[in-house]
Amino acid sequence: MSEEKNCFLTPLTPKKNKKKKLASGICDFCGKEHLLCYICTQCEFTVCQTCFIENQKMFTRSGVTWVCPNCLNWETL
Numbered sequence: 001m002s003e004e005k006n007c008f009l010t011p012l013t014p015k016k017n018k019k020k021k022l023a024s025g026i027c028d029f030c031g032k033e034h035l036l037c038y039i040c041t042q043c044e045f046t047v048c049q050t051c052f053i054e055n056q057k058m059f060t061r062s063g064v065t066w067v068c069p070n071c072l073n074w075e076t077l
């Protein structure tokens with residue numbers, strides 16, 4: 001008998017449309033590489049946490065969402 005039950009334990013291939021919102025990247029503000037950057041899922045505009053906090057008024061008012069200054073796409077934090 002083959003162990004068919006093990007098939008149920010194999011996770012499905014994750015869908016590609018779920019992009020990471022916080023990932024490493026090169027900040028479009030300071031041009032430096034950071035481990036944790038906010039990345040726009042529309043245009044991949046990248047801003048590091050330091051620049052994000054420094055320019056917080058430009059990005060967010062509520063602290064729940066931020067708007068990409070490049071393509072004006074709204075992202076949740």
Ligand SMILES: [Zn+2]
Binds near residue numbers: 027028029031048050
């Ligand atoms: Zn930066």
Ligand SMILES: [Zn+2]
Binds near residue numbers: 040042045069070071
């Ligand atoms: Zn964008």
